[in-house]
Amino acid sequence: MDILVTFDENYIPPFKTMLKSFMASNHNYDTTFWLIHGGIDENYLNDLNDFCKSYGAKFKQISISEKYFEDAKITDRYPQSMYYRLLAPIILPESLDRILYIDPDTLIINKLDELWNMEFPEGKIYAAASHAIIGNLSDNINKLRLDTDHSYFNTGVILMDLKKARKIVDMDEIIKTVNESKDIELILPDQDIFNTMYGKYTIEIPDEIYNYDARFYPAYLLNSGNKHDLDWIMSNTCILHFCGKRKPWLAQGYNLFTSLYKYFMYKK
Amino acid sequence: MDILVTFDENYIPPFKTMLKSFMASNHNYDTTFWLIHGGIDENYLNDLNDFCKSYGAKFKQISISEKYFEDAKITDRYPQSMYYRLLAPIILPESLDRILYIDPDTLIINKLDELWNMEFPEGKIYAAASHAIIGNLSDNINKLRLDTDHSYFNTGVILMDLKKARKIVDMDEIIKTVNESKDIELILPDQDIFNTMYGKYTIEIPDEIYNYDARFYPAYLLNSGNKHDLDWIMSNTCILHFCGKRKPWLAQGYNLFTSLYKYFMYKK
Numbered sequence: 203m204d205i206l207v208t209f210d211e212n213y214i215p216p217f218k219t220m221l222k223s224f225m226a227s228n229h230n231y232d233t234t235f236w237l238i239h240g241g242i243d244e245n246y247l248n249d250l251n252d253f254c255k256s257y258g259a260k261f262k263q264i265s266i267s268e269k270y271f272e273d274a275k276i277t278d279r280y281p282q283s284m285y286y287r288l289l290a291p292i293i294l295p296e297s298l299d300r301i302l303y304i305d306p307d308t309l310i311i312n313k314l315d316e317l318w319n320m321e322f323p324e325g326k327i328y329a330a331a332s333h334a335i336i337g338n339l340s341d342n343i344n345k346l347r348l349d350t351d352h353s354y355f356n357t358g359v360i361l362m363d364l365k366k367a368r369k370i371v372d373m374d375e376i377i378k379t380v381n382e383s384k385d386i387e388l389i390l391p392d393q394d395i396f397n398t399m400y401g402k403y404t405i406e407i408p409d410e411i412y413n414y415d416a417r418f419y420p421a422y423l424l425n426s427g428n429k430h431d432l433d434w435i436m437s438n439t440c441i442l443h444f445c446g447k448r449k450p451w452l453a454q455g456y457n458l459f460t461s462l463y464k465y466f467m468y469k470k
Numbered sequence: 471m472d473i474l475v476t477f478d479e480n481y482i483p484p485f486k487t488m489l490k491s492f493m494a495s496n497h498n499y500d501t502t503f504w505l506i507h508g509g510i511d512e513n514y515l516n517d518l519n520d521f522c523k524s525y526g527a528k529f530k531q532i533s534i535s536e537k538y539f540e541d542a543k544i545t546d547r548y549p550q551s552m553y554y555r556l557l558a559p560i561i562l563p564e565s566l567d568r569i570l571y572i573d574p575d576t577l578i579i580n581k582l583d584e585l586w587n588m589e590f591p592e593g594k595i596y597a598a599a600s601h602a603i604i605g606n607l608s609d610n611i612n613k614l615r616l617d618t619d620h621s622y623f624n625t626g627v628i629l630m631d632l633k634k635a636r637k638i639v640d641m642d643e644i645i646k647t648v649n650e651s652k653d654i655e656l657i658l659p660d661q662d663i664f665n666t667m668y669g670k671y672t673i674e675i676p677d678e679i680y681n682y683d684a685r686f687y688p689a690y691l692l693n694s695g696n697k698h699d700l701d702w703i704m705s706n707t708c709i710l711h712f713c714g715k716r717k718p719w720l721a722q723g724y725n726l727f728t729s730l731y732k733y734f735m736y737k738k
Contacts, residue, residue, distance in 0.1 A: 227738075432729060433732060461700060461726050461730045462730045464704040465579060465704050467704065468705045
């Protein structure tokens with residue numbers, strides 16, 4: 203498998219937690235972690251390389267110029283690096299046919315091979331989940347806000363058909379859209395851009411399996427008629443996504459999944 | 471390491487969960503799981519052997535006659551097999567110098583080598599933790615009840631110095647004490663017997679590290695002056711013990727550690 207991550211130095215610790223959980227469930231695959239970054243210090247890159255190696259994975263990194271997005275909307279919570287995933291089809295080597303982008307604020311708790319091997323329908327280049335049902339900003343509001351008729355996709359997990367995407371994704375268009383967005387009121391900057399530009403090219407995958415919002419256990423349970431309880435999740439869910447401001451590595455309160463997160467966080 | 475377990479067929483699934491968690495943290499050691507049982511079906515034993523092997527551990531089993539304890543106090547929650555640990559120094563082969571008994575209703579979340587290699591002080595043959603502080607039946611009540619002046623030990627985790635124990639532990643004495651106990655009001659049958667017979671030979675080890683009662687997070691936190699929070703536990707605690715009636719594999723309510731338990735329960 204080829205996994206894409208894009209982060210700055212602040213997200214190295216949660217990435218390591220994600221990787222440890224990934225390898226605990228997916229150790230049977232030959233996996234390369236690809237990092238697209240805006241100039242992370244070489245010492246950190248060497249450490250990341252050693253870390254991946256020690257868990258039996260490969261590590262490759264691609265530094266891209268920060269100048270591309272110098273006018274983009276950036277905050278502490280939404281660093282520039284979050285835009286890099288948009289460029290993946292252009293920046294990653296031609297030899298890669300597909301890649302799975304995963305946010306570093308996640309845990310991988312089951313095998314990802316079914317997602318990795320999924321077929322894309324005609325006209326679709328990305329696969330992503332929507333968090334509409336469990337009630338972030340509701341699907342309808344986002345559709346209205348962005349004037350789209352497809353689901354509002356969460357960009358925390360995106361399987362990319364790079365072969366097809368290379369024919370559609372245009373670098374200049376992305377950079378232009380990102381840089382112009384600072385003048386518009388974006389609630390979730392990178393996600394809004396992804397949905398506006400590529401929502402129509404994206405096939406929906408179930409969030410309860412591939413992008414489970416760890417804040418909303420009661421909502422998932424209720425919406426599934428009590429089917430998606432903790433037993434179901436641990437048997438079926440592949441990716442737990444610790445969305446929102448209260449990150450488990452920052453010790454701000456607990457939810458049902460915090461002990462599992464911290465287990466991997468401190469696992470030697 | 472040599473790990474001792476004693477259970478009947480009902481406890482095979484939680485044992486497997488425990489073993490999976492054990493191997494996730496202690497895969498670097500050459501480990502044998504020893505099962506003392508009262509006649510588990512051969513198909514189950516073969517399955518257990520294959521299971522241990524698939525995780526890189528060895529499995530050895532010793533069947534002992536159920537007749538030994540035929541008059542002992544037995545309930546659904548306290549099956550006869552719980553007494554078998556008392557016989558370990560006599561039943562296990564002379565070639566073993568020490569063994570670590572672990573209840574199957576536990577998760578192993580950190581390396582056990584420090585416990586495994588601990589030195590026993592003069593006159594002590596066992597090492598176990600007390601749950602006095604976090605407030606089950608309090609230490610004082612149990613001391614009074616059993617008329618002892620040492621801590622009241624929880625028998626869920628016992629490191630045994632078999633070499634020394636063989637000189638002290640007497641089979642006839644154990645069987646007599648167990649069988650007579652049905653006439654006395656025992657609150658925790660095997661534990662009361664262990665404490666009465668061997669409490670004075672037992673050195674205390676910290677429960678927050680080696681026998682953490684998963685029901686009492688708030689009490690541990692309070693008693694440690696907020697030191698033993700979830701971060702501390704995941705860095706330091708080796709054995710989480712799911713004490714009490716509400717077992718996590720029976721889906722009766724959740725505590726802070728249920729998601730971690732169920733992760734290992736369903737881990738493939």
